Amino acid sequence: MSDVRDLSVAAGLAAIEARDLAAAEWADAYAGLPDELGAYLWRPDEPIGGEEGPLGGVPVAVKDIFCIEDVPTTAGSRILENYLPPYTATAVERLLGAGASVLGKTNMDEFAMGSSNENSAYGDVRNPWDTDRVPGGSSGGSAAAVAGGLAPCALGTDTGGSIRQPAAFCGVVGLKPTYGSISRSGMIAFASSLDQCGPFTRTVADAALLLRVMQGADPRDTTSTGIAAGVEMPSREDLSGVRVGVPRELASEAEGMEDGVREVMERTIALCESLGATVAETSLPNARYGISAYYVIAPAEASANLARYDGVRFGERVAAEGLDDMYELTRAAGFGPEVKRRIMLGTYALSSGYYDAYYGRAQRVRTLIARDFENAFADHDVLLTPTSPTVAFPLGSRTDDPLAMYMADYCTVPMSLAGVPAISIPGGLAAAPDGGPELPVGVQLVGPAFGETALLDAAHALESAIGFDTNAAWRGGADA
Amino acid sequence: MPESPDYEPVIGLEIHIQLQTETKMFCGCKLEFGAEPNTHTCPVCLGHPGALPMTNEQAVEYAIRVGLALGCEIAPRSIFHRKNYFYPDNPKAYQISQYDIPICSGGRLGDVRIHRAHLEEDAAKLTHVGESGRIHGSDASLVDFNRGGTPLIEIVTEPDIHDPAEAREWLTLLRETIRQLGVSDVNMEEGSLRADGNVSIRPVGSKELGVKTELKNMNSFRFLERGIAAEIERQKAIVASGGRVEQETLHFDPASGSLTSLRSKEEAHDYRYFPEPDLLPLAPSPEHVEEVRASLPELPAERRVRYESELGLSPDAAKLLAYDAALASFYEEAVAAEPDVDPIVVANWVTGELVAASREAGFEHPAETKADAAGVGAVARMVDGKEISRGSGRELLAELVANGGDPAEVSERLGLTSDDGDDLAAIVAAAIEAQPDAAAKVKAGEGKAIGAIIGVVMRETKGRADGGEATRLIREQLGL
Ligand SMILES: [Zn+2]
Numbered sequence: 001m002s003d004v005r006d007l008s009v010a011a012g013l014a015a016i017e018a019r020d021l022a023a024a025e026w027a028d029a030y031a032g033l034p035d036e037l038g039a040y041l042w043r044p045d046e047p048i049g050g051e052e053g054p055l056g057g058v059p060v061a062v063k064d065i066f067c068i069e070d071v072p073t074t075a076g077s078r079i080l081e082n083y084l085p086p087y088t089a090t091a092v093e094r095l096l097g098a099g100a101s102v103l104g105k106t107n108m109d110e111f112a113m114g115s116s117n118e119n120s121a122y123g124d125v126r127n128p129w130d131t132d133r134v135p136g137g138s139s140g141g142s143a144a145a146v147a148g149g150l151a152p153c154a155l156g157t158d159t160g161g162s163i164r165q166p167a168a169f170c171g172v173v174g175l176k177p178t179y180g181s182i183s184r185s186g187m188i189a190f191a192s193s194l195d196q197c198g199p200f201t202r203t204v205a206d207a208a209l210l211l212r213v214m215q216g217a218d219p220r221d222t223t224s225t226g227i228a229a230g231v232e233m234p235s236r237e238d239l240s241g242v243r244v245g246v247p248r249e250l251a252s253e254a255e256g257m258e259d260g261v262r263e264v265m266e267r268t269i270a271l272c273e274s275l276g277a278t279v280a281e282t283s284l285p286n287a288r289y290g291i292s293a294y295y296v297i298a299p300a301e302a303s304a305n306l307a308r309y310d311g312v313r314f315g316e317r318v319a320a321e322g323l324d325d326m327y328e329l330t331r332a333a334g335f336g337p338e339v340k341r342r343i344m345l346g347t348y349a350l351s352s353g354y355y356d357a358y359y360g361r362a363q364r365v366r367t368l369i370a371r372d373f374e375n376a377f378a379d380h381d382v383l384l385t386p387t388s389p390t391v392a393f394p395l396g397s398r399t400d401d402p403l404a405m406y407m408a409d410y411c412t413v414p415m416s417l418a419g420v421p422a423i424s425i426p427g428g429l430a431a432a433p434d435g436g437p438e439l440p441v442g443v444q445l446v447g448p449a450f451g452e453t454a455l456l457d458a459a460h461a462l463e464s465a466i467g468f469d470t471n472a473a474w475r476g477g478a479d480a
Numbered sequence: 481m482p483e484s485p486d487y488e489p490v491i492g493l494e495i496h497i498q499l500q501t502e503t504k505m506f507c508g509c510k511l512e513f514g515a516e517p518n519t520h521t522c523p524v525c526l527g528h529p530g531a532l533p534m535t536n537e538q539a540v541e542y543a544i545r546v547g548l549a550l551g552c553e554i555a556p557r558s559i560f561h562r563k564n565y566f567y568p569d570n571p572k573a574y575q576i577s578q579y580d581i582p583i584c585s586g587g588r589l590g591d592v593r594i595h596r597a598h599l600e601e602d603a604a605k606l607t608h609v610g611e612s613g614r615i616h617g618s619d620a621s622l623v624d625f626n627r628g629g630t631p632l633i634e635i636v637t638e639p640d641i642h643d644p645a646e647a648r649e650w651l652t653l654l655r656e657t658i659r660q661l662g663v664s665d666v667n668m669e670e671g672s673l674r675a676d677g678n679v680s681i682r683p684v685g686s687k688e689l690g691v692k693t694e695l696k697n698m699n700s701f702r703f704l705e706r707g708i709a710a711e712i713e714r715q716k717a718i719v720a721s722g723g724r725v726e727q728e729t730l731h732f733d734p735a736s737g738s739l740t741s742l743r744s745k746e747e748a749h750d751y752r753y754f755p756e757p758d759l760l761p762l763a764p765s766p767e768h769v770e771e772v773r774a775s776l777p778e779l780p781a782e783r784r785v786r787y788e789s790e791l792g793l794s795p796d797a798a799k800l801l802a803y804d805a806a807l808a809s810f811y812e813e814a815v816a817a818e819p820d821v822d823p824i825v826v827a828n829w830v831t832g833e834l835v836a837a838s839r840e841a842g843f844e845h846p847a848e849t850k851a852d853a854a855g856v857g858a859v860a861r862m863v864d865g866k867e868i869s870r871g872s873g874r875e876l877l878a879e880l881v882a883n884g885g886d887p888a889e890v891s892e893r894l895g896l897t898s899d900d901g902d903d904l905a906a907i908v909a910a911a912i913e914a915q916p917d918a919a920a921k922v923k924a925g926e927g928k929a930i931g932a933i934i935g936v937v938m939r940e941t942k943g944r945a946d947g948g949e950a951t952r953l954i955r956e957q958l959g960l
């Protein structure tokens with residue numbers, strides 16, 4: 001075997017099965033690696049877990065938004081510095097229960113708010129394809145770890161694109177399952193009605209392996225239903241008979257889409273057709289309002305979800321004379337600027353007299369977008385869009401322009417609002433408009449709610465045809 | 481303060497009742513009054529990051545019981561909202577409550593209409609150390625999260641009450657109703673029943689409502705009555721001196737009898753209610769609601785009506801028995817044991833002699849003495865049928881209360897007989913003869929003097945004579 005780090009999850013499990021690899025060696029291969037990308041916030045002296053089981057020995061990096069009992073968990077925020085959770089998130093518990101081994105906690109935008117990982121209180125993460133560029137966000141550490149050869153797979157969370165967009169920027173697979181597939185218990189809340197856990201992997205089959213273990217109803221999260229029909233391992237090699245729809249609002253008509261991204265989309269459409277799919281343009285008429293609705297609903301929920309960080313029971317506290325001063329000083333010191341911006345936005349949107357104009361209206365838009373998807377899935381089995389209108393942008397290039405940053409989620413937010421599953425797979429490489437090495441472009445496939453099996457099958461067929469090397473960045477030879 | 485005859489008070493009540501479920505409203509922590517502080521807590525009720533609420537089915541069922549008992553409509557679908565405010569007793573910085581779609585709406589109890597009743601969670605218990613007794617100005621504040629998350633039902637009445645005594649009386653009826661439903665111990669001192677009052681005044685004959693003030697947490701029935709009375713007088717005085725009542729929240733201090741403002745309208749919180757995304761709607765099936773309805777016991781209000789209309793009891797006796805479930809069933813058993821005795825006679829024995837004798841003997845409750853219901857019925861029958869005198873009956877009852885036994889045997893053993901019918905007249909005649917001075921005074925209109933004659937009668941009969949009967953005979957023989 002050339003390098004243990006080449007192994008996908010499926011390949012590693014097969015190697016263990018064939019006794020070519022000892023389960024403990026797999027995690028050990030990652031344990032002492034230098035982290036020049038800033039992907040990890042915390043790594044244990046010894047990997048956690050790694051028992052027998054369907055994922056026995058699989059090393060996994062976990063976004064620092066998941067609580068693990070007595071393991072530092074910060075959500076990328078100063079306000080949770082030194083916080084040790086008293087319990088473990090269900091998704092992590094299920095992975096550990098299946099024999100996986102936790103390599104560490106990965107860096108992220110503070111409370112998952114961001115699209116570049118530049119909102120972490122603990123420093124930037126660098127894109128392994130070009131270390132002057134962002135890895136995307138908010139699950140930037142997880143994406144960089146998988147693309148950078150620091151983990152074969154990782155957990156992330158996606159509220160408006162926080163798995164799919166960094167997966168696209170880093171050239172790996174990122175799956176946001178249907179809302180309700182995987183329990184949110186122990187996953188630190190940003191926007192409860194949108195947050196969903198999902199895997200970063202190097203292959204679609206690996207995403208299926210992790211999803212199969214993590215999905216399922218959980219009494220600790222009553223909104224989790226699991227995928228009733230289960231998730232099959234993807235096996236399709238072609239797309240014959242598959243009706244692919246390309247929503248023009250998120251493709252040909254999308255504003256600010258880079259030429260390189262357009263080219264990869266065109267190549268992908270041609271590839272779908274050559275695999276036997278019928279590709280047709282379709283419409284999600286209200287998708288263009290997705291960002292506006294999202295930036296009301298998500299901050300509104302966040303303003304309540306983040307109110308518990310008050311210094312009374314856990315986390316950091318700034319001592320003060322009076323109660324109100326303690327609240328104010330603690331929160332002023334503990335939260336970063338983007339988090340404060342969103343708390344204020346959300347508080348305003350919910351305030352008396354403005355509720356209906358903002359929150360009420362945004363919810364109505366959300367309903368319309370969900371209906372758009374239902375209509376589209378009446379005629380199409382799967383929708384295809386770019387994951388992001390751009391490739392990874394340079395560090396610092398958008399930090400002064402929140403609105404430009406928010407547009408990075410333009411193609412991913414509508415699926416979050418509708419709750420439907422979506423996966424980003426690497427579609428190829430493209431030149432960045434500002435020069436530098438060629439960078440990965442993600443293409444997004446979207447399916448109807450709880451249609452993960454068919455979605456993964458289609459993504460698997462397309463992935464094989466594209467033949468992108470997800471190990472290229474860390475091995476230093478892009479040969480896609 | 482001069483009474484202003486031109487204004488009538490308008491009173492509505494908001495009542496919080498702790499439901500006596502096994503576990504808390506949204507987590508599995510046990511409910512135990514008086515436990516060691518902070519021993520019944522978990523990530524959910526401490527508001528730890530990532531912890532999600534789970535609805536307590538028993539609490540929902542209890543709320544349905546309460547709703548049906550109050551004649552409310554049970555919503556086929558109701559939802560939870562988040563009520564946002566910062567306070568150390570509120571760990572998530574939002575309380576999960578219900579807002580525009582409560583589980584119960586409409587209804588009536590006695591003469592008061594019910595506006596709505598909804599489910600929510602209780603706050604933790606704060607203790608302020610230092611002289612002020614409030615958070616501001618205290619040296620320190622301690623939080624006990626054992627109480628935090630206790631299921632509460634909040635019942636809101638229409639403003640149908642017009643007198644402080646009526647408010648107290650109605651709250652008594654509500655307490656007895658809830659107690660008999662078996663969903664709470666409704667103890668005001670321990671805080672499982674808490675009442676706020678909304679008070680306004682308006683010109684007699686007016687249909688409009690005046691500006692109301694809210695009286696917070698009056699923690700006994702007496703204080704409720706006194707607090708509301710004080711507030712009515714305060715409002716009348718304001719209006720009488722040409723002022724206007726301001727909308728505010730008031731605190732009644734029972735020690736001084738004074739009302740102090742907690743906050744004005746301008747300081748009122750904006751709770752920024754929005755639907756709780758972590759919980760599914762409550763959707764009890766119609767079959768389940770009917771099952772609960774069928775399981776309801778007969779409740780005080782209907783029992784009282786039945787006692788008045790079917791058994792002919794006086795309103796006072798009917799209320800006394802109907803409001804006390806244990807006494808009511810004792811009474812009904814006694815009536816059933818003596819079908820030939822007028823239920824009014826049995827009621828007089830139960831509410832009069834039995835209550836007095838049990839108190840005399842130091843029992844907590846008249847239904848818990850050594851006397852069984854059939855025995856009390858038998859005493860009523862024996863006296864009513866002149867088998868024994870009223871005084872003998874009283875002596876017999878006292879013996880049954882203290883030591884139990886068969887009424888006929890005990891009566892025999894104590895030598896209780898009916899022979900004091902004619903004999904009593906003779907004893908009275910002798911007593912009058914023995915007390916000529918007293919007899920003269922009674923004749924002259926000095927009523928108190930009769931005591932001396934009765935004293936002789938009692939001595940002669942060893943206290944078995946019926947005082948009332950003796951008095952009647954004395955007056956008869958004196959020609960009065
Ligand atoms: Zn608890």
